[in-house]
Amino acid sequence: MAHFAKRMKSMENSAYVVKKLFGAMNDPEIISFGGGAPAREALPVDIVREISNDIMRMDSRGIEALQYGPVMGTADLREVVVNELLAPKGVEAKAENIIITGGGMEAINLLCQLFIDPDDIILVESPSFVHSVEVFEMFQAKCIPVSMDENGMMTDDLEEKIIKYKPKMVYVIPTFQNPTGITLSQERRKKIAELGSKYDKIILEDDPYRDIRYSGSDLLPIKSFDKTGHTILANSFSKIFSAGSRLGYIYANDEITEKLFDAKTATNSHTAMLPQILCAEFFKRGYYPAHHKMICDLYRERRDVMLECIDKFFPEGTKRTTPDGGLFVWVELPENINTTELLKESVSNPDVKVAFVAGEGFYAEGGGKGRNCMRISYGGVTPEKIRIGAEKLGRLISSKVK
Amino acid sequence: MAHFAKRMKSMENSAYVVKKLFGAMNDPEIISFGGGAPAREALPVDIVREISNDIMRMDSRGIEALQYGPVMGTADLREVVVNELLAPKGVEAKAENIIITGGGMEAINLLCQLFIDPDDIILVESPSFVHSVEVFEMFQAKCIPVSMDENGMMTDDLEEKIIKYKPKMVYVIPTFQNPTGITLSQERRKKIAELGSKYDKIILEDDPYRDIRYSGSDLLPIKSFDKTGHTILANSFSKIFSAGSRLGYIYANDEITEKLFDAKTATNSHTAMLPQILCAEFFKRGYYPAHHKMICDLYRERRDVMLECIDKFFPEGTKRTTPDGGLFVWVELPENINTTELLKESVSNPDVKVAFVAGEGFYAEGGGKGRNCMRISYGGVTPEKIRIGAEKLGRLISSKVK
Numbered sequence: 001m002a003h004f005a006k007r008m009k010s011m012e013n014s015a016y017v018v019k020k021l022f023g024a025m026n027d028p029e030i031i032s033f034g035g036g037a038p039a040r041e042a043l044p045v046d047i048v049r050e051i052s053n054d055i056m057r058m059d060s061r062g063i064e065a066l067q068y069g070p071v072m073g074t075a076d077l078r079e080v081v082v083n084e085l086l087a088p089k090g091v092e093a094k095a096e097n098i099i100i101t102g103g104g105m106e107a108i109n110l111l112c113q114l115f116i117d118p119d120d121i122i123l124v125e126s127p128s129f130v131h132s133v134e135v136f137e138m139f140q141a142k143c144i145p146v147s148m149d150e151n152g153m154m155t156d157d158l159e160e161k162i163i164k165y166k167p168k169m170v171y172v173i174p175t176f177q178n179p180t181g182i183t184l185s186q187e188r189r190k191k192i193a194e195l196g197s198k199y200d201k202i203i204l205e206d207d208p209y210r211d212i213r214y215s216g217s218d219l220l221p222i223k224s225f226d227k228t229g230h231t232i233l234a235n236s237f238s239k240i241f242s243a244g245s246r247l248g249y250i251y252a253n254d255e256i257t258e259k260l261f262d263a264k265t266a267t268n269s270h271t272a273m274l275p276q277i278l279c280a281e282f283f284k285r286g287y288y289p290a291h292h293k294m295i296c297d298l299y300r301e302r303r304d305v306m307l308e309c310i311d312k313f314f315p316e317g318t319k320r321t322t323p324d325g326g327l328f329v330w331v332e333l334p335e336n337i338n339t340t341e342l343l344k345e346s347v348s349n350p351d352v353k354v355a356f357v358a359g360e361g362f363y364a365e366g367g368g369k370g371r372n373c374m375r376i377s378y379g380g381v382t383p384e385k386i387r388i389g390a391e392k393l394g395r396l397i398s399s400k401v402k
Numbered sequence: 403m404a405h406f407a408k409r410m411k412s413m414e415n416s417a418y419v420v421k422k423l424f425g426a427m428n429d430p431e432i433i434s435f436g437g438g439a440p441a442r443e444a445l446p447v448d449i450v451r452e453i454s455n456d457i458m459r460m461d462s463r464g465i466e467a468l469q470y471g472p473v474m475g476t477a478d479l480r481e482v483v484v485n486e487l488l489a490p491k492g493v494e495a496k497a498e499n500i501i502i503t504g505g506g507m508e509a510i511n512l513l514c515q516l517f518i519d520p521d522d523i524i525l526v527e528s529p530s531f532v533h534s535v536e537v538f539e540m541f542q543a544k545c546i547p548v549s550m551d552e553n554g555m556m557t558d559d560l561e562e563k564i565i566k567y568k569p570k571m572v573y574v575i576p577t578f579q580n581p582t583g584i585t586l587s588q589e590r591r592k593k594i595a596e597l598g599s600k601y602d603k604i605i606l607e608d609d610p611y612r613d614i615r616y617s618g619s620d621l622l623p624i625k626s627f628d629k630t631g632h633t634i635l636a637n638s639f640s641k642i643f644s645a646g647s648r649l650g651y652i653y654a655n656d657e658i659t660e661k662l663f664d665a666k667t668a669t670n671s672h673t674a675m676l677p678q679i680l681c682a683e684f685f686k687r688g689y690y691p692a693h694h695k696m697i698c699d700l701y702r703e704r705r706d707v708m709l710e711c712i713d714k715f716f717p718e719g720t721k722r723t724t725p726d727g728g729l730f731v732w733v734e735l736p737e738n739i740n741t742t743e744l745l746k747e748s749v750s751n752p753d754v755k756v757a758f759v760a761g762e763g764f765y766a767e768g769g770g771k772g773r774n775c776m777r778i779s780y781g782g783v784t785p786e787k788i789r790i791g792a793e794k795l796g797r798l799i800s801s802k803v804k
Contacts, residue, residue: 002516002517002604002631002657002658002661003517003570003602004516004517004661005515005516005517005518005519005522006519007515007519008515008516008661008664008665011661011664011665011668035470037469037470038469040465040469043464043465043468043469044468045458045461045464045465045468046464048458048464048467048468049458049459049464052454052455052458053454053455053458056447056450056451056454056455057451059447062445062447062448062450062451063442063445063447064646065450065644065646066445066446066447066450066644066645066646066647067439067440067442067445067644067645067646068437068439068640068645068646069646101670102504102669102670102673102674103670103671105667105668105669105670105671106669106670109668109669109670113407113409113410113540114404114406114407114410115404115405115406115407116407117407117408117409120407131667131668131671134667134668135668138515138664138665138668168405200405202404229404238470242467242468242469243468243469243470244466244467244468244469244470244471244674244675244676245468245674245675245676246670246671246672246673246674246675247674255404256404259404259406259410259413262410262413262540263410263413263540265507265533265536266413266507266511266533266536266537266540267504267507267508267511267669268503268504268505268507268508268511268648268670269505269507269533269648270648271504271648271674272504272646272647272648272649272673272674272676272677273646273647273648274646274647274674274676274677274680275674275676275677278676
């Protein structure tokens with residue numbers, strides 16, 4: 001009976017992928033390289049306990065936590081973003097230009113509310129993050145893929161496609177990209193900011209993994225090269241503080257920030273207060289540097305083990321990326337292997353029981369591209385289980401090679 | 403330079419109202435009858451402190467609070483909704499049909515995502531809640547007002563307008579309505595559910611005040627009369643637990659719930675975990691009944707004082723509603739008084755410094771309707787300040803009567 005809006009049609013395929021993903025994560029027998037969740041061990045439970053006990057002792061903070069708060073987010077957390085997360089990366093922002101969002105996903109959603117009319121074009125990396133593409137499709141945008149190589153989105157192809165398709169927006173995940181783990185080079189970061197200015201296009205820089213770098217050297221955000229306000233920086237606290245707190249932020253110019261106020265008001269009034277207070281205190285009390293070192297060490301070990309296992313257990317002809325940070329490695333298997341089929345067997349075969357995400361869904365262009373690829377997430381799995389899971393998966397894959 | 407989506411145009415007028423409202427709330431010298439925030443004294447700070455200290459002591463709960471959670475909300479909180487909030491009100495629901503949202507506002511937003519295409523018609527009460535109308539307008543819907551009397555939305559007018567305008571949705575706030583404080587009669591509740599079924603229209607029942615009843619007797623929700631799944635119940639924890647926690651819920655049929663999963667995923671993945679855990683424990687540990695009694699007593703006193711002061715200090719020719727619960731009373735002043743003008747003076751005149759919300763903005767029909775009306779919120783103001791503020795405001799109004 002229900003007559004749904006046109007936008008809901010777009011969700012019909014992709015939502016299936018998500019549900020399966022979440023489903024697999026909850027089966028305790030499965031070793032899941034599927035999700036993008038941070039490691040259990042990377043969650044600062046003890047620190048949050050201490051802060052929350054302390055905060056709630058103060059009546060005024062308790063009331064602050066439970067009463068309506070500012071649409072843009074708490075002043076404290078916006079200051080933390082400016083001083084602790086942006087300034088050290090070469091981005092000079094004012095707190096008035098920061099809005100706190102319900103995680104990185106909500107940042108993407110709010111920016112679509114601001115900019116996307118039905119049939120607008122968004123240029124995305126090929127492959128790109130499937131959940132963002134889902135949001136774009138829910139806003140009835142058309143996603144056009146831009147080629148990538150080992151240095152990220154190819155700026156020649158980008159410029160051609162900006163000219164050809166007149167997009168509303170260019171969506172880039174520059175650092176340890178989801179799903180490939182690839183990092184956009186410094187030179188291309190500068191170029192992309194310049195293309196945004198030159199062609200009057202919004203560059204949406206979605207950079208949730210950038211702070212989990214455990215090898216190689218830091219690069220400046222695209223936003224740091226932006227002289228005209230065309231680049232918008234979206235980020236998340238999910239990987240550096242807590243995913244369940246649903247905290248993210250957007251840094252944009254005055255004109256855009258003012259509209260974000262409106263869109264946020266009409267979405268959910270503001271982000272939950274207690275998570276904002278706890279997160280701001282986590283930084284203000286100086287817990288972040290040691291915690292940050294701990295999680296980088298933890299993920300570095302997991303990456304090293306995973307890459308070693310792929311090289312050892314996956315069949316000849318396998319290619320993979322070498323991420324300098326983040327949670328993902330992208331694997332290209334021999335041509336004849338269909339990873340969507342492989343996943344079904346890999347999850348259900350009692351001798352394997354290993355999950356990953358099949359590559360096809362990450363390609364906006366469809367047509368079977370990425371059919372022999374897979375995203376492997378090592379962030380949330382202990383080194384012991386990585387070894388067991390990768391060996392089993394590698395054995396299954398090897399049995400399929402013709 | 404920024405080329406915003408068409409939907410953002412709709413926000414240009416109404417957002418101003420909101421900003422001013424929030425602005426006024428933060429000026430400590432102003433006695434504000436403007437906001438809809440719960441009383442400071444109604445926030446269970448001590449209880450939440452105790453629960454949070456206890457919860458965070460358990461490592462598994464701490465991890466649950468900080469890790470990604472289920473799209474639909476925690477199982478605990480969904481059970482609380484079913485058993486503690488719906489069952490006692492004659493609504494038999496299953497937890498699978500509940501989704502936890504980022505406050506009541508997000509519930510409205512998600513349902514617009516599901517149902518509203520540009521140019522769709524939504525029937526709303528005249529007057530209706532200005533922030534919901536803002537969301538409807540952001541989705542490029544057209545709001546058509548339905549007449550109200552002292553028993554709420556008039557069902558004859560509703561049926562006529564359903565036939566005439568073929569709306570996508572009917573939006574009703576049945577209990578202690580925002581802005582009027584009026585309650586929809588039982589008979590009309592039944593009739594509205596039937597009209598939804600008969601004409602195949604979505605009835606969106608937004609009922610955030612219903613649990614703060616402090617006089618009169620309980621009525622059944624519209625949803626309890628719905629036999630076809632056309633009524634969707636949206637509610638909020640803001641008034642009975644905590645506004646800053648941004649928690650609300652939707653109860654809908656299977657088909658709609660499945661789409662809500664998709665829309666929530668594409669909005670912000672899920673609602674923040676720690677507020678959900680604390681709220682569920684608040685109910686499961688049995689704190690709600692005593693807390694509920696306390697807040698009802700508190701708001702009853704404030705209502706009584708406010709109504710007494712309006713009757714005493716406002717000029718002859720003033721009409722007002724008599725709310726049996728909630729936070730608002732609606733006041734109609736003598737015809738010649740323009741409350742939008744009055745508000746400017748009332749807020750800025752150093753001898754007054756009292757805020758309220760001018761009536762005009764609550765009427766979707768525009769054209770100056772409600773120009774002599776005002777919404778007065780007594781919920782967040784102490785009885786002492788209600789007396790001072792209402793006297794000052796009454797004196798200012800009296801000085802304007804011709």
